[in-house]
Amino acid sequence: MGYSSKSPWLIHYDGSSCNGCDIEVLDALTPLYDIERFGIINTGNPKHADIFLVTGSVNHQNIGVVQHIYEQMLEPKVVVACGVCACTGGVFRDCYNVLGGVDKAIPVDVYAPGCAIRPESIIDAVLEGVKVLDAKADRMRRGLPAVDPETAPAVSGSEAGASAAVNLAAKEATN
Amino acid sequence: MSNRTVIPFGPQHPVLPEPVHLDLIVEDEHVIEAIPQIGFVHRGLEKLVEKRDFNQFVYVAERICGICSFGHGWGYAEATERMLGLEIPKRASYLRVILQELSRIHSHLLWLGLLADGFGFESLFNHCWRLRETILDIFQETCGGRIILSITMVGGMTHDIDDALLRRACEKLDDLEREYHTIVNTMLNDDSVRSRLCGVGTINYEEALSLSMVGPFAKGSGVTHDMRTTGFSAYGDLEHFEPIVSTEGDCYARCKVRCEEIYQAIAIIKELVAKIPHDGVGQAPGPKVKPEKDARAHVLIEQPRGEAFYYVRGNGTKFLDRFRLRTPTSQNLGGMTKALQGVDVADVPMIILTIDPCISCAER
DSSP: OOHHHHSSSSEEOOOOOSHHHHHHHHHHHTTTTTTGGOOOOEOOOOGOEEEEEEEEBBBBOOOOHHHHHHHHOOOOEEEEESSSSHHOOOOTTSSSOOOGGGTTTTTSSSEETTTTTHHHHHHHHHHHHHHHHHHHHHHTTTTOOSOOTTTOOOSSSSSHHHHHHHHHHHHHHHH | OOOOOEEEEOOOOOOSSSSOOOEEEEEEEEEEEEEEEOOTOOOTTTTGGGGGTTTTTHHHTTTTOSSSSSHHHHHHHHHHHHHOOOOOHHHHHHHHHHHHHHHHHHHHHHHHHHHHOOOHHHHHHHHHHHHHHHHHHHHHHHOOOOOOOEEETTTTTTTTHHHHHHHHHHHOOOOOOHHHHHHHHHHHHHHHHHHTTTTTTTOOOOHHTTTTTTTTHHHHTTTTOOOGGOOOOOOGGSSOOOOOOSOOOOOHHHHHHHHHHHHHHHHHHHHHHHTTOOSOOOOOOOOOOOOOOTTTEEEEETTTEEEEEEEEEOSHHHHHHHHEEEOOHHHHHHHHHHHHOOOBGGGGGHHHTTTTHHHHHHOO
């Protein structure tokens, strides 16, 4: 276990969620579930965060915000899609303003379904994310890029998502 | 005299669980004007009514918002029942009101916690949320879900909640009430809390009326506007109901109104559980039942955040022509920008919180 996975810091952003999953994310931080006992701390600053929890689907208005938060986070970083809307668009996937799951905007490492997601699943998903974080940190120590290009999660689907992937790739190349 | 600066606030901000963006026009440390920008959570679910039939849409309506989830499902179901001319059994109405008042307690406790977090009282935040788990436990025991209950359907309730469970819920509420006294005492009488809340973000009675504010935000300014006084559903069977009002119009008054509404909600639940009738919980309309062309109905419901308006219109098929919802938060955004004028930048998160914004309701 690496240093970051012993105390991963979270950042949470609500896509176009109904609030249910956001409240459960906050709930996981409060006394009954208390994920701070695993060393997990909620932060508002993307540069401090290791794990990005996204609830809700992406739409035309917020896709840029989601990508911007993701770009600001430093490697190694992990994205957890919390709730069925973040995974696939869920009950709202047919709505005109919903592009789909978060993987339309940024690469997702862990999918955690549920409507609304239960705090237990969030804890599970975060601990699953910690393993991915470890693997990424390990690759970086060996001088490799954090994400293995062969097993990298795809940014799929819509044009907006595809162009976002191109933007991210271009940005990483210039860095 | 100094220059004006624009400070962007949100959409991702530690104090906000939900995304909303404000451009704060600031002179020195004072806010001159606040310009909200919304749309980050817009899904367009009113139009989904064309793709889901009127029975299925209850479940979409419940997902308008995760905090007042039950109320939205109820509002939609009640409006559809009125449009179809369906009578639902008394017991179903009672159960709906009981669950709605439980939602109010959980919503207000959640809000009290967020407010405590807003003024930097971390342990109070955690205690409020710990108490709130009692309500979620009741939900889980009686309905199965913690957040999304999915117990409402057009025509009644999907299943009955038996009397033993209801009595058990009341016992849990007794325990909650005992612990809640301590929290209220801190919220309303602690000097450090009062110094953050009193006299901040004042809205007077006339402004509250002219800005069409609703819910505890308006009640804090002395507006006695509460849909429960109309006596719809089982509210009419209450012995006595009077909305809780405070006249100061500042953050403290709004906090006080919500604190007392929790006591009121507990009293309503106990009264209704004591006299709940046993006439079944209704059944779903058969597959032949379809709303007539141009049949329409509306219903007004008092959500934890204030008055919500539901409108449905049929077109002769199993799909509805139109579903329209006006939420309390969209009514209150005008009041929020008014309350933000002239305050210190450090008080901005507090004032945004005291209207109890529910962005996912407002934007749908």
